[in-house]
Amino acid sequence: MIATYPNTELESLTFDRDSGTYRAEFDQQRTSASAAVTALLSAVRDCAPIELSPLYESVDPDALDSLTRVRSGTNGDVTVSFTVGEDEITVYSYGTVAVTSSNADGLERSTEQPALD
Template sequence: MNRENTPAENPVAGTLSTAPNVKPCDEGRYRVECDFALDDPSHAVVAAIGTLTQTDPLELDPLYQAIDPDALNQMVSATREECQVSFEYADFDVTVDSTGAIIFEQPTGENV
């Protein structure tokens, strides 16, 4: 297995099928697309914030200080209807959509 196909693993962020591909949307907004059948939303959030801020996920505040990770995973992964969950984490407004999209938005003027 080559490095490009190796799952991203971290005790805090968990194991992801691939490293998060964070894409800028517009000024101060970033987007990650995930397959929640493969990756827990909570793990994807922590890994993407680590990528955005160039911070080891172990150095970030625990996600549970912002939201219950198990509840987040259950709400957006197990639902048959489209839903969104929004919360603040690591100076970002985070919106996790049951379609697999995660949007990260910084307050105006605080670009990464």
């Protein structure tokens, strides 16, 4: 597990070079979707979470957490997408968050993953 934000852990961070998408999984029992978004976005942008614009300027964090919380197999999966600056964020109800830059130069196009301290 990769700790990236107070009380937030992301797992299995991957980068798709062709699409410029970073993807990470998070434990929904321990981490809210909004915290996972903040953690991954700060890692991708290589900045401290406090340096990001507040998430509520782009999406209601409570609504995001509610819509994407753990679901039973009969309820189906939910996907929520929104933008934060130049980045498109997608959160899946099965505990995955993805960040894709709408600007081709926005993310470094390499196999190097961001440092997650």
